[in-house]
Amino acid sequence: MNEKKIPCETVRDLFPSYIDGLTSDVTNGLIEEHIADCTACGDILKAMRMPEPALSDTKKGEGKVLDFLKKNKRRNIKILIGSVAGAIVLALALVYLRLFVVGGEMGGDWIACEVTVNGSQVVLDGTPMDSALCISNVTFTEENGVVTAHTKAVLASWFRHNGSFHATYTANTNEVRQVCINDRILWNDGYQITSLASEVYQTRHAYMGSMSANARTANALNVAGYLGSYTNELRTSQSPYTWVIRLSEDIPAEEQLTRESYMNALAYVMMGVIENLEQITYEYTVDGQSLTRDVTVEDGRYFFDGDIKQCAENVSTLDRLISETRLSISPTYRVTQEKSDGHDNLNVTIIVDTDQHIKSYTHTLLKDGKVFHESEDSADPYFSIENKTKLGFSRPDNSDKDLTGSQLEMAFSVKTPDGKAYLVQNKVKIPAVYGSNTVIKLKGSTEKGFTAEVINTYYFISDR
Numbered sequence: 001m002n003e004k005k006i007p008c009e010t011v012r013d014l015f016p017s018y019i020d021g022l023t024s025d026v027t028n029g030l031i032e033e034h035i036a037d038c039t040a041c042g043d044i045l046k047a048m049r050m051p052e053p054a055l056s057d058t059k060k061g062e063g064k065v066l067d068f069l070k071k072n073k074r075r076n077i078k079i080l081i082g083s084v085a086g087a088i089v090l091a092l093a094l095v096y097l098r099l100f101v102v103g104g105e106m107g108g109d110w111i112a113c114e115v116t117v118n119g120s121q122v123v124l125d126g127t128p129m130d131s132a133l134c135i136s137n138v139t140f141t142e143e144n145g146v147v148t149a150h151t152k153a154v155l156a157s158w159f160r161h162n163g164s165f166h167a168t169y170t171a172n173t174n175e176v177r178q179v180c181i182n183d184r185i186l187w188n189d190g191y192q193i194t195s196l197a198s199e200v201y202q203t204r205h206a207y208m209g210s211m212s213a214n215a216r217t218a219n220a221l222n223v224a225g226y227l228g229s230y231t232n233e234l235r236t237s238q239s240p241y242t243w244v245i246r247l248s249e250d251i252p253a254e255e256q257l258t259r260e261s262y263m264n265a266l267a268y269v270m271m272g273v274i275e276n277l278e279q280i281t282y283e284y285t286v287d288g289q290s291l292t293r294d295v296t297v298e299d300g301r302y303f304f305d306g307d308i309k310q311c312a313e314n315v316s317t318l319d320r321l322i323s324e325t326r327l328s329i330s331p332t333y334r335v336t337q338e339k340s341d342g343h344d345n346l347n348v349t350i351i352v353d354t355d356q357h358i359k360s361y362t363h364t365l366l367k368d369g370k371v372f373h374e375s376e377d378s379a380d381p382y383f384s385i386e387n388k389t390k391l392g393f394s395r396p397d398n399s400d401k402d403l404t405g406s407q408l409e410m411a412f413s414v415k416t417p418d419g420k421a422y423l424v425q426n427k428v429k430i431p432a433v434y435g436s437n438t439v440i441k442l443k444g445s446t447e448k449g450f451t452a453e454v455i456n457t458y459y460f461i462s463d464r
Contacts, residue, residue, distance in 0.1 A: 006034060008041050015048055016073050111135075111151065115179045115187040120171040122147050122179055124186075127164040135165040142169075145177040178315075188316045196220075196328065197319035204273035204312045208243055209236045217270055221327065226262040240278035240296065243270070247284035256286050257431045260293060261457035265325035267295035268303060268456075272311030272321055302351050303439055303456050325456075347437040348410065348430065350377070351455065355445035358414045366409040366427070376415075406432045412442060412452050424450045431457055 011034045017023050018031055035042040110133075113126030128135065136154040140147060147169060179187040185198040203217040211232060223245075224230065233244035251259050267280040282293040300308040304321055311318035352358065365373040408431070412424035430438045438457045444450040 006030060008034075008038060011035070011038075011041055012044060015045055019045075019048060110153075111181060111184075113181055113186060115181075115192070117176050117179060117187060117190075120174045120176065122169045122171060122176060124149055124167045124169075124179075124181065125164070126181070128153055138165060138167040140167075140169040142171055142173075145171075145173055145175055146180065147171055147176055147178070148180040149182070151182060185315055188314070188319075191316045191319065193315055193319050194322065197315060197322050200269060200273060200322070201311075201315040201318050204275075206275045208241055208274045208277040209234060214243065214270075214274065217273055221266055221269060223266055226266060226327075227259065241276055242279040242281055243277060244281045244283065247282065250288060251284060251286045253287045257429060257457055259284075260454070263293055264295050264299070264303070264456040265327055268300040268308055268325060269311070269318070269322060269327065271295075271297050271300055272308040272318060275309065275312050299441075299455050302353070302441060346408075346430070346432070349437060349439045351439065351441040353441050353443045354414070354450065355443075355448070357417060359417045359419075361412055361414045361442060362421075364411040366411060367406050369407070369409075372408075408432045410440065410452070412450075414442065414450055416446065420446075422446060422450055424452050426451055428452045428454050430454075 011031055014023060014027065014031060018028065023031070035045055110130065111126050111128055113124055116123040116125075122140075124138070126135070132155060133153040134155070135151050137152045139150045141150065142148070149167060149169070151165075177189055178185060183202075184195060185193045185201065187193060200217065200220045203213070203220050205213040205217075208214060211234060214232070214234075218224075227245075227247055228249040230248055231246045233246070235242040235244065263280075263282050267282075270280060271277045278297055280295045282295070284291055284293070297308065304324065306317075308321060311321055348363075350361070350363070352361065360376055360378050362374065362376045364371055407429075409427045409429055411427045413421050414424065415421045424442065425444075428438075428440055430436070430440075436457060439455040441453050441455050442450060443453065
């Protein structure tokens, strides 16, 4: 006795999936067992497998069932397609609103902005550095005299194409001390702040023992861009607390002076924002010859005419230090070899930091090993830093145009108050670049001997 195991309605509901091969082997077996005993279901299955014109031969009731199953399948497909299309439209609408109407916050470094502060009134005028963007909204927050503008940018469109913006804010205090835009410091205590100073200032930290914190400062300054790849060693067991930077790439001799000036400049800034960092030691090779260069906080103090450690406390001080070092966001500029208005001299600044008082010193400029210029200068200070004498001069005068490309050195002798003269033991190289300024320190005593040391060289920078 044959007995149906499942109802006809259930089997017929499974026919579309069965025909498309979507049912399992177990389900297939049940369907086939059912239609073997049920002629009506078997006929419906045959009709569903036949082209539509053949349906005219099926029974009227079976045709209605078949039409229902096909219409149901088409309706489900339409619902699925409609749902997917609706989701795509909604996603596109949200993206459009995000890109062209609402916008997102952009970094302060991507906005060229000027700030004016008059009492409690703060005025911002700026424009995105990307011409494809427009500022859609500017809001302000204020805390302890620090006013921060928060901007959102959208893509330029037919209804919003002016990227520039003008925004004003009235602070709750008459002592606005700092103005920021998003994550960048724009203005501090009356001074406009460069983006580089803002970025470096925000990496300041108290202890140089954290290499990850040191790396944030080095990355902000783009140390690798100036000096090439390098490895690090931290010496923190005793003072002076020292960060050793070992350069991986050999330096060509013709680039030595420039690279060493970068070493000094970068060291001054890093020691300025890392509070307990007292010395940076560079280990490097020039044409295969191993060299070591120690840069101390004291060297930075001579260069900066002040305490570089104040840079960790005041971003305005840091901005002034960075300006004097001539460092920039990216070391892609070149040192000009051409004479230019206001930069027509080779400049040398002499710091007399000897262990005993000297009356005068004689400097001799050597061009390709031959004496080119010689002069005696009084050691009486016209500018004093805690009893250290700093003297400056510019040589040669504007009429001398034949030094570029030469090998220049300076030799010195000093004269003590008793009239005795002592030869400084070494010569120092200076770059034959118009607009350069080389800072040289004379040190020592009659007992230990006198030496000369280049503290830093910086240049008039051309962006051409």
